[in-house]
Amino acid sequence: MKAKTFDKKFDDNEVDIINDLDLSTLKRPNQTQKRVNVDFPIWIVDSLDREASRIGVTRQSIIKLWLAERLEKQALTKRPN
Numbered sequence: 001m002k003a004k005t006f007d008k009k010f011d012d013n014e015v016d017i018i019n020d021l022d023l024s025t026l027k028r029p030n031q032t033q034k035r036v037n038v039d040f041p042i043w044i045v046d047s048l049d050r051e052a053s054r055i056g057v058t059r060q061s062i063i064k065l066w067l068a069e070r071l072e073k074q075a076l077t078k079r080p081n
Helices: 003-011 042-055 059-078
Strands: none
Touching: 042 059
């Protein structure tokens, strides 16, 4: 399909344009995964497991969530006013 045809379907609010996309090649910017290994003391692992269980997620999820929150907070405090 030509881009012009696709754009027209989009502009005309056709709901089935998703079928015209090749989603197998879809990539999200800055979302590529890279495995890292981190050693924690057992008390940290136990605390992570308790908190993860309390909110119903995995240990990996709680680590990712907390790191992302901290990095976002750091980015906001470093922005010039």
